[in-house]
Each structure stands twice: as C-alpha cells, then as structure tokens.
Amino acid sequence: MKTESAFHEKIAIVTGATSGMGQRIALDLAGNGAFVVANGRNKTNGNRLEEESPRIRFVPGDVKDPETNQGLVEHALSNYGRIDHLVLSAGQLGIGKLDEISIDDWRDTFATNVDAVFYLLRHALPVMQQKGGGSIVVIGSIAAFHAFPNHAAYCASKGALVSLVRQVALDFGPSVRINLVCPAQVQTPLLDASARAFDDPEQILAQTAQRLPLKRLGTTTDIAEAVLFYSVMPVVGSPAHTLRLTEAS
Numbered sequence: 001m002k003t004e005s006a007f008h009e010k011i012a013i014v015t016g017a018t019s020g021m022g023q024r025i026a027l028d029l030a031g032n033g034a035f036v037v038a039n040g041r042n043k044t045n046g047n048r049l050e051e052e053s054p055r056i057r058f059v060p061g062d063v064k065d066p067e068t069n070q071g072l073v074e075h076a077l078s079n080y081g082r083i084d085h086l087v088l089s090a091g092q093l094g095i096g097k098l099d100e101i102s103i104d105d106w107r108d109t110f111a112t113n114v115d116a117v118f119y120l121l122r123h124a125l126p127v128m129q130q131k132g133g134g135s136i137v138v139i140g141s142i143a144a145f146h147a148f149p150n151h152a153a154y155c156a157s158k159g160a161l162v163s164l165v166r167q168v169a170l171d172f173g174p175s176v177r178i179n180l181v182c183p184a185q186v187q188t189p190l191l192d193a194s195a196r197a198f199d200d201p202e203q204i205l206a207q208t209a210q211r212l213p214l215k216r217l218g219t220t221t222d223i224a225e226a227v228l229f230y231s232v233m234p235v236v237g238s239p240a241h242t243l244r245l246t247e248a249s
C-alpha cells in the first residue's frame with residue numbers, strides 16, 4: 001500500500017494519541033507525511049510524541065469536555081487551515097456488572113466513549129465539509145457485537161458507536177467518509193486493565209490469543225495499518241458508501 005503520497009502534507013487530528021493504538025496511529029500518520037494534532041491527558045507521553053516527530057503537535061485535554069474538542073479543531077484550523085483526517089481513538093473501560101458499576105462510572109464511560117465522539121464530530125464535520133471533505137475513523141470494539149463479562153458500560157457504549165457512525169455516514173457523505181474500525185483484543189494498557197476484570201488475567205489473555213484466528217493478540221501496528229487504509233481508500237466501494245446505497249434503496 002502506497003500511503004506516503006496520500007498523507008503528504010495532510011492535516012490530521014488524533015485522540016487517544018498518548019497511548020496504545022492512537023499513539024501508533026499518530027506516529028504512522030506523521031511518518032507518512034501528515035501534520036498531526038495529537039490529544040490525550042498524559043503530558044509526559046504527549047511531549048514524547050512531539051520529540052519523536054516534528055510533525056506532531058500535542059494539544060492536551062480531557063475529551064469529555066466539549067471545549068477540548070473545539071480546541072483541537074481550532075488548533076488545526078489556525079495552524080494549518082483545514083482538517084483532512086480525524087481518528088478518534090480515546091476510550092476507557094467501564095468495568096463491572098450492571099448492578100456493580102456506579103452511576104458515576106457508567107456516565108464517565110459514556111462521556112469518554114460516546115459523548116466525546118459526538119463533540120469532536122460536531123465541531124469538525126462542518127469544517128471538513130466546507131473545505132471539500134475528508135475522512136474519519138472512529139475506533140469501536142468487538143465489544144459492540146460480543147458480550148464480555150463484567151463490561152456492561154463498555155459494551156453498551158461501543159454498541160452506540162455503531163449506530164452513530166452509520167447515521168453520520170448517511171448525513172455527511174459523500175464528501176466526508178466515516179468508518180468504524182472494531183478491533184478485537186490488542187496489546188495495550190487498556191487490554192491489561194480489561195483482563196484484570198477476570199479471576200486470572202494472564203490465563204485469560206493466553207486463552208484469548210489462542211481463540212483469535214492469528215493465534216496471537218493484535219498489535220497496535222495491525223490497527224494503525226487498518227486505520228490508514230480506511231483513511232485513504234476511495235469513496236466508491238467503501239463500507240460507508242455501500243451503507244449509504246443500502247440505506248437509500
């Protein structure tokens with residue numbers, strides 16, 4: 001896949017860029033020539049990103065705050081004049097059965113996994129449309145389609161993204177394409193935390209790896225390659241386009 005020319009001098013915003021998949025995605029976008037506005041709360045990790053690539057600007061903040069998302073869009077516009085790509089990778093677990101999770105933790109999980117996606121899309125989509133279009137990838141999860149013990153809020157919040165992305169594809173295409181990438185288990189700090197919801201975390205990770213087709217856990221590079229692919233794939237034939245046709249017929 002020739003990605004270098006496709007991303008050369010393009011402008012991207014990446015949330016969740018201070019760890020795991022988002023970090024890999026930000027570095028790969030920058031490595032392929034894009035200028036990246038990278039978000040997360042961890043300033044040490046964010047500053048390290050800037051040290052790794054002169055094309056990355058770290059703009060810290062909590063995505064649960066609408067102002068953070070507005071600030072990311074304003075930063076991209078004032079420094080680069082447009083937004084070509086959005087990648088929304090920020091996410092958090094909501095561990096617990098329905099009758100165990102606190103109301104605060106339930107709300108916090110939805111605030112990060114769903115509300116924050118709404119905020120960034122709301123600010124960025126009109127701008128992207130006005131400037132001629134672009135592409136968006138939201139990181140969902142296999143948890144949208146499969147139930148996992150002790151993950152009530154996480155499964156429900158990731159399920160909501162399926163409907164949201166489908167709906168936005170319909171309203172904002174064809175100039176803006178939006179896709180949801182739904183990883184299975186990928187080696188990141190979030191997966192380690194998720195495994196701790198089980199009695200024997202090491203065993204559950206080993207068993208999970210054996211159940212996956214490749215007989216190993218996913219890597220952040222696996223996901224970054226999929227995200228870069230969906231960011232540049234042609235409009236005709238894309239899942240969002242197919243979905244629009246299906247919905248319209």
Ligand SMILES: NC(=O)c1ccc[n+]([C@@H]2O[C@H](COP(=O)([O-])OP(=O)(O)OC[C@H]3O[C@@H](n4cnc5c(N)ncnc54)[C@H](OP(=O)(O)O)[C@@H]3O)[C@@H](O)[C@H]2O)c1
Binds near residue numbers: 017042045089183184
């Ligand atoms: N790992 C898996 O197995 C797996 C599988 C399917 C889907 N996913 C999804 O993939 C995405 C990335 O997860 P990951 O595995 O890469 O996890 P990770 O390594 O824990 O990274 C999560 C990222 O989200 C950011 N974040 C969380 N809450 C935030 C907030 N309120 N404000 C700003 N940033 C926030 C974190 O930044 P700070 O800590 O700096 O704030 C961090 O950069 C998530 O949406 C997750 O649900 C993961």
